[in-house]
Amino acid sequence: MTRKLFWDDPYRSALDTVVASVDGETVRLAETIFYAFSGGQESDHGCIGGLPVLEARRQGHDIAYTLPAGHGLQGGMPVTVEIDWPRRYRLMRLHFAAELVLELVCARCPGIDRIGAHIGADKARIDFAWPQPLTPLLPDLHRQVSALIEADRPIISAFSDAANERRYWEVEGIARVACGGTHLRRTGEVGVLALKRRNVGKGKERVEILLADG
Numbered sequence: 001m002t003r004k005l006f007w008d009d010p011y012r013s014a015l016d017t018v019v020a021s022v023d024g025e026t027v028r029l030a031e032t033i034f035y036a037f038s039g040g041q042e043s044d045h046g047c048i049g050g051l052p053v054l055e056a057r058r059q060g061h062d063i064a065y066t067l068p069a070g071h072g073l074q075g076g077m078p079v080t081v082e083i084d085w086p087r088r089y090r091l092m093r094l095h096f097a098a099e100l101v102l103e104l105v106c107a108r109c110p111g112i113d114r115i116g117a118h119i120g121a122d123k124a125r126i127d128f129a130w131p132q133p134l135t136p137l138l139p140d141l142h143r144q145v146s147a148l149i150e151a152d153r154p155i156i157s158a159f160s161d162a163a164n165e166r167r168y169w170e171v172e173g174i175a176r177v178a179c180g181g182t183h184l185r186r187t188g189e190v191g192v193l194a195l196k197r198r199n200v201g202k203g204k205e206r207v208e209i210l211l212a213d214g
Helices: 085-110 135-150
Strands: 014-023 026-029 047-048 055-059 062-066 078-083 113-119 124-127 156-161 166-171 175-178 194-198 204-210
Touching: 078 085, 085 113, 085 124, 085 135, 085 175, 085 204, 135 194
Parallel strands: none
Antiparallel strands: 014 026, 014 078, 026 062, 047 078, 055 062, 113 124, 124 204, 156 166, 166 175, 194 204
8 A cells, every 4th residue: 555645744745765566667756755646636746766657546545656658666665756846835725625615615515516626736617516607606605605714714634544555634623524634734824716607518617716826
């Protein structure tokens, strides 16, 4: 099982570790800070041993990384893992902003179903099954989310079930949510954001979250 240090310290951007196994272009590490796509959050970008990671994917409790052909790595070799930190931090900010929006929308619209989500470095989106436009709710949602951000509340992130790698985030008095992503330490780190509504089909509503600093 790959030890996932991005949960221990999601602010870490470099790690010296060893290669656990190699299968052609697929490499597994003893431990990693390189997040693989999960729960709608995109994979990190970066390098292993100075080589660009072409793909990162979850395989049970392991993470498999695809490197360029002829990478030359072997099991037991020491390597340095480096991630694109500015991109990771944007993902963390957008991820948590999307989580807050989701909680507030579900509270305001009983019975609404989340049918999709994606967290990218440019924006986040949440898709809902809902028969009417969410546009009238956006100004109040924005005020509520902004107030939680400005309050700069601490964010707890921990295991609910370590053996099965189940995690959660919590803002005391607001919500406790199952989530295995990388999370901020405080709500204030999100910064100023904008919300947009899009119609993506009959009975479907999309809320997009964008950071004001681009």
